[in-house]
Amino acid sequence: MATDPPDRTSAARATDRPGDASPFALGLLLRRAHWHAAAVMGEALRPLGIELRHFAVLIVLVNRGPTVQRDLAAATGSDKAGIMRVVDDLERKGLAVRKAVPGDRRVREVEITPEGLELFDAAHAAAEPLVDRLAGELGPGEVERLSDLLTRLAHPADGEA
Incomplete structure (x- = not known):
């Protein structure tokens, strides 16, 4: 029994290009935006001798105070070995x-x-x-709007993350 090939014109496939209508489009755009933001922020951190992964831990320590390593891993999306490194x-840098x-x-x-x-x-x-380089393509009011939308995505009102 032969099966018909999938209809390539009706299925939305993830392409990672502007205008992508696939169910992955939003996630792919967020990933690409994250890469851009991470590169720009990494440039700011490099002269200070740290990377974004270090800064992510410092953010948690500033926000929460002393934190057990297990909770640092969860808060930064790291694994046990990664957070230990x-x-x-x-510690080696005295931070x-x-x-x-x-x-x-x-x-x-x-503890920081x-x-x-x-x-x-x-x-x-x-x-x-x-x-300005990070949000250079955005117009007046768009940075605030984007920040509001991303905040709502990252911190849903129902408490589920």
Whole structure:
């Protein structure tokens, strides 16, 4: 029994091009926008001696305070081995320290150091001149609108992420 080939004209296929009507289109656009943003922000961080993955951990530590490594991994989308490498780097640079958690010898909490806070602030200053490059194609009011839309996608009102 022969089957007909799929109708190539009616099926929306993911192409990763502007105008893509596939069910993957939004995700693909977000991925491409992330790559662009990561490259621009990475350029701001490079002279400070850190990468975006380091800065992501510093953000969590500034927002939450001392945090166990397991929670850092979850908050940054990293795995156990990856977060250990990032925390090792931050410790080596004097930007964070591991501390024992009272009552559990196996768990370590990570805390940002005063040097880490200084670098965190310096990163913001270094990124400021690059903001225009990041959103250079957007017109008046569009940065705020995009930020609002992305916030709603990243932080749904129902609490599910």
